[in-house]
Amino acid sequence: MCGIVALWSPVGRLSAEDLAPIGVLRHRGPDAVARWVSPSGVAALAQARLAVVGVANGDQPVRDESGEVHAVVNGELYGYRQQRRELAERGHRLRTDSDSEITAHLYEEDPDRFVAALRGEFAFVLWDERRGRFLAVRDRFGVKPLYYTWIDGRLVVASEVKALFAAGAVRRWDAESFYDYLHSCFAPDRTLFEGIRQVPPGAMLRADDEGVRIVPYWDLDFPLADQVDGPADPAGIERVRERVEEAVLLRLAADVPVGFHLSGGLDSSSVVGVAARHVALRTFTVRFPGSPLDESEVAGRTAAALGASHHEVSVPDGLPGPAAVAAVTAGEMLQENGHGTARLAQAGAIHDAGLRVVLAGEGGDELFLGYQHLRTDLELGVSAERLARARRSYRLVAAGGVPATLTGALDRLGFLPGWLVDRCLTTTMQARPLLRPDLLVRFADRDSLGALVDRSAAQLVGRAPVHQSLYLFLKTWFCNYILAAERLDMARSVEVRLPLLDHRLFEATRVLPLADLRRGQVKQVLRDAMRGYLTDEVYRGEKRPFFAPAPGSRAAAAGELRRWLGRGHLDGDGFFDPAAVRAFLGRLERGSGPISTGEDRVLYLLGSVSALHEAYGLAV
Known part of the structure; x- marks a missing residue:
């Protein structure tokens, strides 16, 4: 488990100094820091290491026997002991006791399909000097993060966004992603920050002389x-x-x-x-x-x-x-x-x-479909009659002026995933009255889920409603x-x-x-x-989600947000209307009884936007 930073420059000229942002990730890897630049200067790899497996000799980057393939790995690869034995039997010489080293040797054997042999939670970057190939790979469910952006003509990859900011990435909110977050969640290749993307779960970023592209290697393939x-x-x-x-x-x-x-x-x-x-x-x-x-x-x-x-x-x-x-x-x-x-x-x-x-x-x-929203979707697959009744109800709801994301999902899927309905009721409709009018006008017709549904047709068409819903949930809110x-x-x-x-x-x-x-x-x-x-x-026992209690004091919670307002953060984020927020805080203070779930969500949304805005100096 580590932090990684890597760069790819089509014109070369990379140096160890370009890997300085690895210092921002020392919390991920307090045991050692390694930096390596390829002989061609086209690739540079760095890792901050948390020593867990191969503690004595597992420093990175790992490499194959030829020294042409190097990799920095974050996460764990399970079943690696058996794979190490099998690699040794096939003539490979392993230099460490770590799980990470198998990536370089498996790649050496099968450069195009080696990821299929990996099991675990991982994100890694691999450089092949002979082929001039740069790979950034993320695990199947997206447990391990992997972000990237372009800075001065160079591709920069890192385990956390803060390292990309340290490398010089533009510090700016992505208003479209923020709107999507409130209405469903942004897509698996997006972030809240403009110009910064993610390698999606189950995919790799590949860069070489032919350009840069995302190549999926695994997907959530539910049966018909x-x-x-x-x-x-x-x-x-x-x-x-x-x-x-x-x-x-x-x-x-x-x-x-x-x-x-x-x-x-x-x-x-x-x-x-x-x-x-x-x-x-x-x-x-x-x-x-x-x-x-x-x-x-x-x-x-x-x-x-x-x-x-x-x-x-x-x-x-x-x-x-x-x-x-x-x-x-x-x-x-x-x-x-x-x-x-x-x-x-x-x-x-x-x-x-x-x-x-x-x-x-x-x-x-x-x-195992533990959420109530998935249980609701599960019942839609019991009979055609039940699904037809649900669709008639959905049409009545959609006629009431709901956001375009809901009507778009209904048009494309023929039903409304339970998690999307929950999102609308618990977050979207709570937050929308506090948004700036110009933001609402700008995205009035935006379907925040539509593009993902369209490009996922091969995994959605013909599947049971609960599997369609779960697929979209795992690709957005979950990861x-x-x-x-x-x-x-x-x-x-x-x-x-x-x-x-x-x-x-x-x-x-x-x-x-x-x-x-x-x-x-x-x-x-x-x-x-x-x-x-x-x-x-x-x-x-009954299913109980992991939630923390809402703040106990209405006055204290409102006071904390007023301090953020007083420092001008909501004036600069471009999302919330300060007057509407002040009115919300007034209602919160005048209210009686415990803070509601909806009020708690809005408080944390306002506070976390302000916290990110200040911590990373984000512009609109």
């Missing part, structure tokens, strides 16, 4: 609807159990101690339950004292049942402004709740406990918002591994009959698959 429209398959539970066990076991491989996130829920409890058969457990739970959102008591009982050394990270109600600002700045994303601040606090506690690797449960709600927690963890030099986002496990879950996914409680398939690893309390 009629292929999952059958009876429940009891054998599917066994396949899921085997894949989860394998994914957890592979992710326990490290040359340093491994810890675990543990909530009161099914996903992290499943991971910890499997791991308990193989390693001594050190578990970490976020605690929200006095809040109904607190899961620490259930997590504590699970930890006790498994004999874990258990740690609680207490996050008080009404988190102070500086903690929230630190989370927004580290994550380089807008926040809509205090869960990001809580995640950063949890990562800090793990770091302070002397750990740098933990396993967590993200991905279970996506692969751009939920997985932004990676930056929060790495801000405290903590690597988080996600067994439930293993692509081999996905292969088992994507073909499950919809009848299996509909039966019983939410995520019943996962419950049954992991029954032998779970306490009865967790097995029978």
Whole structure:
């Protein structure tokens, strides 16, 4: 797990000084910094290393035997020990004990298809001097970030946007992406910052004499609807159990101690339950004292049942402004709740406990349809009559002047994905009254999801509504918002591994009959698959999302935002109307009772826009 910076210049003349922005990423790699420039001066690679595997000799860049192929790698490659043995048997000479080195040797064997052999959470840049080929590759689900931009005729790639700013990238908001974020989420190749793009999940950026292009190597290929429209398959539970066990076991491989996130829920409890058969457990739970959102008591009982050394990270109600600002700045994303601040606090506690690797449960709600919005979509596939009734209801809603993103999705898909409806109700309609009128006019007809739907037709047409919805969710909200927690963890030099986002496990879950996914409680398939690893309390427990409590004081929350207003940030961001924001804060202060979920979202949106605006000196 590391931070990387890399450059490609079609005219050469790169030097080690061009890699200075790697210093901005030392939080990702406090153990060592390496810089390397190709003999031709066309490519330059740098890495800040967090030593986890091959600790004694795994410094980078890694290379093949010829010295013509070099790579810097961020993340972990699972099953690497077996692959190292197989490479050695085929005559390769490996110089390190690291997992990263297999990238160079697999590329040497098959330059066009080598990524298919990699399993894990990774982002890496590889340079082939003989072919003059520069590759920037991101893992299948987008767990590891990889950003790029052009600066003075040079392509610059980095693990975080702040390194691109340090390299001289223009510091400017992307108004179109911001609008898309509020109405669905920006596309997997976009960011909130003008001129800065992402390598999409499951794709590589390729640069050579023929130019620069994005080349997909993997996609979320769900079966056609009629292929999952059958009876429940009891054998599917066994396949899921085997894949989860394998994914957890592979992710326990490290040359340093491994810890675990543990909530009161099914996903992290499943991971910890499997791991308990193989390693001594050190578990970490976020605690929200006095809040109904607190899961620490259930997590504590699970930890006790498994004999874990258990740690609680207490996050008080009404988190102070500086903690929230630190989370927004580290994550380089807008926040809509205090869960990001809580995640950063949890990562800090793990770091302070002397750990740098933990396993967590993200991905279970996506692969096993744990969200209520996906359960709603799942029901649309039960019968043609039910879908027809839903479509008639959607048409009535669309006639009421909703944003173009909703009407566009309805026209293209024939239904409204549940997550998109939720987004409209909880965020879009809450934030729109506070936006500048000229911004609303500028994007009045913009369909924020339409382009992605159109170019994804091969993966959407003929699929069940729930699979269409999940595909779009994973390509937008999931990889751009939920997985932004990676930056929060790495801000405290903590690597988080996600067994439930293993692509081999996905292969088992994507073909499950919809009848299996509909039966019983939410995520019943996962419950049954992991029954032998779970306490009865967790097995029978209800699904609870990870949210932090809203601030307890209306006056204090409004006062924090007024301080941002007083410093002129909302005057300069080009998004929010300061008068409308002041009116919102007045209503917030005059209100009674706890701060609502909608008010909490708006507060965090306003605060995080202001925090990013100040931290990175962004222009409109």
